[in-house]
Amino acid sequence: MKNKIRQLREALGMTQEQLGKMVGTSRQAINAIETEKNEPSIWLAYDIAQVFNEPIEGVFLFEESERKSRADISRRHAYGSQRD
Amino acid sequence: MKNKIRQLREALGMTQEQLGKMVGTSRQAINAIETEKNEPSIWLAYDIAQVFNEPIEGVFLFEESERKSRADISRRHAYGSQRD
């Protein structure tokens, strides 16, 4: 998913490795998220956002188009109660 | 992790199953998160928060003590550059 990590990170003059250490993860994990290869866990997203003093939504962009596909929920409504 | 899902959900008179359908997941997944057995993926957390018109941090409580343990990052600083 798109995010502002690189931009925010460089604004603070930090390396991926430094950021990784600050949030307790590896530089590879930071890199994968930064380059949009992985989506962060909710805690990692939170910790990263905290470093930049931003809410999660201020660092990660939740765009419908970014979704790795799932059933179209826009068409779903709570009108059923078919068994499990 | 602690959250306000139940409270917000019932305020809207919804069942776990209905909420699950609205965010495109199963009622069991909603239940597991509501009862703090699982932590939501970042997208699921976002979708749930959206249903309640709240930011992620407005629905999920990120308390240090809730963390499922990880190395103490408070003591970590970016002073190293030991190889990987």
Added chain:
DNA sequence: CTAAAATGTCACGCTAACCTTACAATGCAA
């Protein structure tokens, strides 16, 4: 140009989130 730092990637392994199916327990209304 050259060495070091930073970044990009890959493979392998582990774990947790989530799905489906199924059943038990609880809550509530008739």
Added chain:
DNA sequence: TTGCATTGTAAGGTTAGCGTGACATTTTAG
């Protein structure tokens, strides 16, 4: 109490995030 809706859980399987180690490529400092 009976019946149904809701919630709680468990088991098995799939998938993705993340760690570690290793190596290639790119960027930056001298």
